[in-house]
Amino acid sequence: MASLFMGSCRFVLILTLFSTLQLLFVDSVEFEVGDDKGWVLPSSKNNEIYNQWASKKRFQINDTVRFKYKKDSVLVVTDAEYEKCHSSYPIFFSNNGDTIFKLDRPGLFYFISGVTGHCERGQHMIIKVLEPESPPSPGNQNSTSGTSGQSGAVGMAAIPSTIIMQFIFSFLGFLFI
Incomplete structure (x- = not known):
């Protein structure tokens, strides 16, 4: 009976460690445009x-958007072409029914x-890709050193609570082995 308990604890530990690593290395998300529609x-x-x-949605660099459709197409165009709902020379064109487009830079995609007639009737979209998050700077420091009123504290990077919880569960798993 004890070996069964030890085996299940090891399984839980391995599963927890795997899911923790997966959280740390996820660098992109695929969004299905229009969800189920x-x-x-x-x-x-x-x-x-x-x-x-x-x-x-919150789009990041390297995320992808998937367009599923029948007898249609997807064009990536400039902002001026978006306003006209027309492009003779799109930046990107696909009509295969299952188009995946990678958002490879911050900014707007049209x-x-x-x-x-479809664009004029609402089949158009603007996606804003966020700038990459930079680590917080250690406070707003003045250019002159020794200014009174500044604390010696250094800002810490925020760690998502899910990663902290996964770490705690992993540590607890080691205690039961």
């Missing part, structure tokens, strides 16, 4: 559905449907 012509009552969808 996909990249389709919006209903007439809500022609900003894709911009509303994108505004609820997507439109290539089917005539």
Whole structure:
């Protein structure tokens, strides 16, 4: 019975360590555009559905967006072409029904449907990719040294609570082996 308990503790420990490592190395996320609806012509009552969808997401560099559609296309265009809902020379074009586009830089990406009339009826989207987070600087220091009122404290980088909890559970797992 004790060996069964020891085996299950080791399994839990290995599973916890694996999930901790997975959290540390995740560097991108794939978003499915429109969630379960996909990249389709919006209903007439809500022609900003894709911009509303994108505004609820936090896109980072190296994330990908997946467009699933039938008999349509996806174009990445300039902001001027986005406003016109037309592009003769898009930055990117795909019409394979399952398009994956990598967000490879911070800033705005402009997507439109290539089917005539679809963009004007709401099948368009702007995605904002956030700037990479830089580590916090150790306080706002003045250019003159020895200024009174400055503390000697150094700012610490924030560690996500999920990583802290995984570490605690991993440590507890070692105690039961």
